[in-house]
Amino acid sequence: MIGWVTKPLGELCEVLDSRRRPVTKKDRRSGPYPYYGATGIVDHVDEFIFDEPLVLVGEDGAKWGSGDETAFSVTGKCWVNNHAHVLRPLRATLLDDWLVYYLVHQDLSPFVAGLTVPKLNQGSLREIPVPLPSVAEQRRIVTLLDEAFEGIATAKAHAEQNLQSAMDVLTQHLLSVFAASSGNAVPVASLARCSLGKMLDKAKNRGELKPYLRNLNVRWFEFDLDDLLEMKFTEDETDKYTVGKGDLVICEGGYPGRCAVWDQDQPIYIQKALHRARFVEPAHARWVQYYLYAQDISGGLRPHFTGSGIQHFTGAALAKLMVPLPELHVLRKHVELFDQLRADCERLRTVYQRKLTALTELQQSLLHQAFTGQL
Numbered sequence: 001m002i003g004w005v006t007k008p009l010g011e012l013c014e015v016l017d018s019r020r021r022p023v024t025k026k027d028r029r030s031g032p033y034p035y036y037g038a039t040g041i042v043d044h045v046d047e048f049i050f051d052e053p054l055v056l057v058g059e060d061g062a063k064w065g066s067g068d069e070t071a072f073s074v075t076g077k078c079w080v081n082n083h084a085h086v087l088r089p090l091r092a093t094l095l096d097d098w099l100v101y102y103l104v105h106q107d108l109s110p111f112v113a114g115l116t117v118p119k120l121n122q123g124s125l126r127e128i129p130v131p132l133p134s135v136a137e138q139r140r141i142v143t144l145l146d147e148a149f150e151g152i153a154t155a156k157a158h159a160e161q162n163l164q165s166a167m168d169v170l171t172q173h174l175l176s177v178f179a180a181s182s183g184n185a186v187p188v189a190s191l192a193r194c195s196l197g198k199m200l201d202k203a204k205n206r207g208e209l210k211p212y213l214r215n216l217n218v219r220w221f222e223f224d225l226d227d228l229l230e231m232k233f234t235e236d237e238t239d240k241y242t243v244g245k246g247d248l249v250i251c252e253g254g255y256p257g258r259c260a261v262w263d264q265d266q267p268i269y270i271q272k273a274l275h276r277a278r279f280v281e282p283a284h285a286r287w288v289q290y291y292l293y294a295q296d297i298s299g300g301l302r303p304h305f306t307g308s309g310i311q312h313f314t315g316a317a318l319a320k321l322m323v324p325l326p327e328l329h330v331l332r333k334h335v336e337l338f339d340q341l342r343a344d345c346e347r348l349r350t351v352y353q354r355k356l357t358a359l360t361e362l363q364q365s366l367l368h369q370a371f372t373g374q375l
Helices: 096-105 122-127 135-180 235-241 282-298 315-320 328-370
Strands: 005-008 013-015 033-036 041-045 054-058 071-074 077-080 084-089 129-132 185-187 192-196 208-213 229-233 248-251 259-261 268-270 274-279 322-324
Touching: 013 122, 054 096, 071 096, 084 096, 096 129, 096 135, 096 328, 135 282, 135 328, 192 282, 192 315, 229 235, 248 282, 259 282, 274 282, 274 315, 282 322, 282 328
Parallel strands: 033 077, 208 268
Antiparallel strands: 005 129, 013 084, 033 041, 054 071, 054 084, 185 322, 192 274, 208 229, 248 259, 248 274
């Protein structure tokens, strides 16, 4: 970093916070000009207060860790509320993009105050030290970062598209199979005994504290068991309010219809926001799981929900839901293929997540090299 100096941000930028103005949602009039907050555009309005290139930095309601989108550039006519600082870099010494890249790379949490409502106040913002090579060197490094980040963005988009294409293949196959089997349909009530979990009532519930599933723990085809809560159950409630291996757990409220088959040997309790569907034939549980997923994707489940705010998939609606039902040996073959296609999707998802992690690490490595004079 030969020839680089470090100066506080307040000496390198004009801070235009006094010109920003918040407008409540009810007072905004829709228009063509972006209305910016701490993390980006939150609305469009019919007036503007800025019309020039600027750098915005989240004051509150943002994240300030390394790699977070703490700062971003804006240009043209716009409005900025009081949740983002407004900076005009002194461009004879500091380029906008250099500042944005640096603030995104840095961990700014040491400059953030407040536990209940964290805030990067203007005084602390002005004190942030910014490394300052010559403008020509800033421009050279920014050009390298732009090219590298464009390539990384393209790689991320390709990985995401590959994953989405695999999910589309699964979805289209499901819809095709269920459409072809629609000639013979039966209600869920004819295939399974369905019941709801226990009402959460701290004042009335008795017994021992036990972990239980809530709708947040149910994902499509799997369970998230990292955040289990506990409530009291009595011994005689065990059979009534637990799911066992092979039971289909279906969200009644919050995420209506979302479901997964419980495949663990150890039973677990459930609360009232979940249905337990217990099938005589195990393959039917998995078949109905895929049917609910396909219907959710296509929008076919929504007419079965009730509620103007939070949607509910009631026990009556679940019991009456008509499910296509081919002969059992055909159904089992379909389920096997569904499982294979979903396993392929999960493998791609794992590859995708690893690639995203690697690309994010590459971004951070490039930024570290940029601001330590190694590019």
